[in-house]
Amino acid sequence: xxxxxxxxxxxxxxxxxxxxxxxxxxxxxxxxxxxxxxxxxxxxxxxxxxxxxxxxxxxxxxxxxxxxxxxxxxxxxxxxxxxxxxxxxxxxxxxxxxxxxxxxxxxxxxxxxxxxxxxxxxxxx
Amino acid sequence: xxxxxxxxxxxxxxxxxxxxxxxxxxxxxxxxxxxxxxxxxxxxxxxxxxxxxxxxxxxxxxxxxxxxxxxxxxxxxxxxxxxxxxxxxxxxxxxxxxxxxxxxxxxxxxxxxxxxxxxxxxxxx
DNA sequence: ATTCGCGGCGTACACTTGTCATTGAAGGAG
DNA sequence: CTCCTTCAATGACAAGTGTACGCCGCGAAT
Numbered sequence: 001x002x003x004x005x006x007x008x009x010x011x012x013x014x015x016x017x018x019x020x021x022x023x024x025x026x027x028x029x030x031x032x033x034x035x036x037x038x039x040x041x042x043x044x045x046x047x048x049x050x051x052x053x054x055x056x057x058x059x060x061x062x063x064x065x066x067x068x069x070x071x072x073x074x075x076x077x078x079x080x081x082x083x084x085x086x087x088x089x090x091x092x093x094x095x096x097x098x099x100x101x102x103x104x105x106x107x108x109x110x111x112x113x114x115x116x117x118x119x120x121x122x123x124x125x
Numbered sequence: 126x127x128x129x130x131x132x133x134x135x136x137x138x139x140x141x142x143x144x145x146x147x148x149x150x151x152x153x154x155x156x157x158x159x160x161x162x163x164x165x166x167x168x169x170x171x172x173x174x175x176x177x178x179x180x181x182x183x184x185x186x187x188x189x190x191x192x193x194x195x196x197x198x199x200x201x202x203x204x205x206x207x208x209x210x211x212x213x214x215x216x217x218x219x220x221x222x223x224x225x226x227x228x229x230x231x232x233x234x235x236x237x238x239x240x241x242x243x244x245x246x247x248x249x250x
Numbered sequence: 251a252t253t254c255g256c257g258g259c260g261t262a263c264a265c266t267t268g269t270c271a272t273t274g275a276a277g278g279a280g
Numbered sequence: 281c282t283c284c285t286t287c288a289a290t291g292a293c294a295a296g297t298g299t300a301c302g303c304c305g306c307g308a309a310t
Contacts, residue, residue, distance in 0.1 A: 008267055013213040020216075026287075034216075043269050045288075050267090064276060064287065078214060078225055085210060086230075088138040089203060091145075091159075094230045095239070098223060100203055102243050105211075105219045112248050114220070116241070118227050123237050133297055151257075168299050170258080175297090189257065189306065254309075259302105266297070272290080279284080 004055045006084070007077065013037065014047040015056060015070070015077060023069045129180045131209070132202065138162065139172040140181060140195070140202060148194040150187075 007015060017032045018024060024032075030044045039047075048068050051057045056077070059068045090096045107115070132140060142157045143149060149157075155169045164172075173193050176182045181202070184193045215221045232240070 005266090009209065009213055010268065016214055016216065039268085040270060041287085042271080046267095046269075049289090061288090066288070079229055081210070081214060082222070082225060082229075084134065085206070088134055089141055089206060091141065094226050095232065095236050097207070098226055098240060099243065100207060101219050101223055102240075102247060104204055104207075107220065107247065109248060111220050112244055115223060115227075116244055118224065119237055119241055119244075122227060122232065123234060130296090135298065164298085165300060166257085167301075171299075174259090186258090191258070252310085254307100256306090258304085261303105262301080263299090264297105265299105267295085269293090269295105271292080273288100274290105275288085276286085277284100278286105280282090 004072070006080070007051070007054065007056065010039075011047055011051055011054075011056075012077070012081065014044065015051060016074070018048075018051075018057060018068060018070050019074045023067050025065045025067050029068070127180070129197070131205070132176070132179065132181065135164075136172055136176055136179075136181075137202070137206065139169065140176060141199070143173075143176075143182060143193060143195050144199045148192055150190045150192050154193070 013033070014029060017029050021028055021032060026041065026045045026048060029048065030039070030041050033039065033044070048057065048059075052059055052068070056070070056072045057068050058071045059066050061067075086092060086094050086097055138158070139154060142154050146153055146157060151166065151170045151173060154173065155164070155166050158164065158169070173182065173184075177184055177193065181195070181197045182193050183196045184191050186192075211217060211219050211222055
């Protein structure tokens with residue numbers, strides 16, 4: 001089993017942005033971060049470097065710019081991260097987390113419909 | 126707004142155990158931890174001490190044993206923690222997290238029914 | 251009394267994380 | 281050519297985190 005170190009909170013966000021961009025240099029990632037969480041350019045650079053040393057992304061030098069590319073799929077990272085959260089905060093039960101989400105964060109009708117859909121598929125199996 | 130420092134992953138689990146016990150000394154918390162995550166007694170003691178200094182629990186000396194008691198409700202901690210996760214890993218959208226949970230972690234029929242129930246209440250409003 | 255076992259309390263210590271400052275090369279503006 | 285902007289590459293550093301160890305005192309067992 002390939003044991004990768006886990007990602008810190010800040011690194012998770014950088015990873016997410018990189019997934020959404022596909023591939024990108026430091027500047028692009030920096031600019032794509034949500035306003036309320038602006039970091040210094042070099043901070044983002046450090047995160048990306050660490051992401052690489054932890055094995056989550058790869059990079060190549062393109063001209064004078066280093067381009068980073070995700071190496072591990074979102075799915076995988078999300079699975080690991082969520083599993084750990086559920087483990088620690090909900091004793092391994094995912095239902096309470098879902099209930100929390102439903103109660104705490106309002107969903108649009110469309111979203112509710114979508115969830116119903118998914119539930120149907122689940123029980124169909 | 127009372128700004129409390131956030132809890133680390135390990136501290137979250139200790140907090141969860143303490144909520145489930147209501148009040149407890151170090152030994153009780155230590156013994157209530159899941160097998161796969163046993164820590165040294167004094168490690169648990171340290172976590173509890175830190176939880177207290179971060180303002181999440183209070184304690185009193187009862188005889189020669191220090192009893193810890195949660196000060197912040199699970200609800201609150203869960204809200205903050207989940208919100209941060211959703212923010213960083215899902216750009217603030219909770220639906221993708223729900224979808225992930227549904228796809229990745231199988232639910233029993235009873236649980237599915239319970240969720241349907243909740244969805245109904247949501248859309249009723 | 252002496253010795254155990256348990257818990258409290260203080261302290262430690264390496265590793266991780268968040269956050270930059272610096273230094274230096276490379277290209278474009280003038 | 282010279283200056284300015286833009287990155288890359290490093291180095292740094294304080295705070296946070298995981299994980300104890302050691303000494304001390306108390307009450308129970310010998």
